[in-house]
Amino acid sequence: MLCEKCGQHEATVKFVQIENNNKTELRLCQDCAQGYTNFSTGFDLQHLLSSMFQTGKIGQKLSPSQPMKKCPTCGRTILDVQKTGRLGCSSCYEVFHDELNPVLRRLHGSSTHTGKVPARGYPKVRVNRQIEDLRKRLQECVRQENYEQAAKYRDELRLLEAKVAGGDGE
Structure with a gap:
């Protein structure tokens, strides 16, 4: 297009x-x-990301003796990421993982991206995502002491896990 x-x-x-x-x-x-x-957008994304970085590890001052983390691929430092709110390349996600995780969790509620899966051709991926989602729901129900719903999620989880173990991911 x-x-x-x-x-x-x-x-x-x-x-x-x-x-x-x-x-x-x-x-x-x-x-x-x-x-x-x-x-x-109603807000400045760059400003939002910068302010979120400042409340975590990234906002802390580094002593002169501490080496500055730097991406070996693009050369960006964590201070560059803090100032611009942008990563330089895909390697930055791995290099700055410890600093980015808290920010991503606050911003998205999770530090892992879960995108859409095509309806055809990826049944195992869909089932694995369902299992992951059920585990999160189960943990949340136990945390809230909603044991009836937790038992339902547990049973559903066992069925899906048995399905995957049996090789019937479709």
Whole structure:
């Protein structure tokens, strides 16, 4: 699909805005997306990320004797990430894992991304995600002392785990 702004390059970025139950989508190429600011977010994401970093480990001052963590792939330091709110490359996620985890948990409620799985062709992935979700629900029910619901989740979890162990992930 071509960029909806310039019409010349392949669209690689998709903006989605939902306002008053109206969904607006825009597909742009990388160049057009860089300068696109027509979607109002209501807050400055860069400022939000910077302030969240400052409340955790990243906001702590480093002594001169402490070496600064640096990504070997792109050369970004944790201070660069704090200032811009952006990582330089995919390796940054691993290099700055300890600093990013608390921020991602506060921002998203989890430090792992769970995206959509195609309906066909990935039954084991879907079942494994269901198992992971049930485990979280089970833990939450036990934490809240809702033992009846926890027992239901436990039973459902056992069925799914048996299904996976039996090789019947479809």
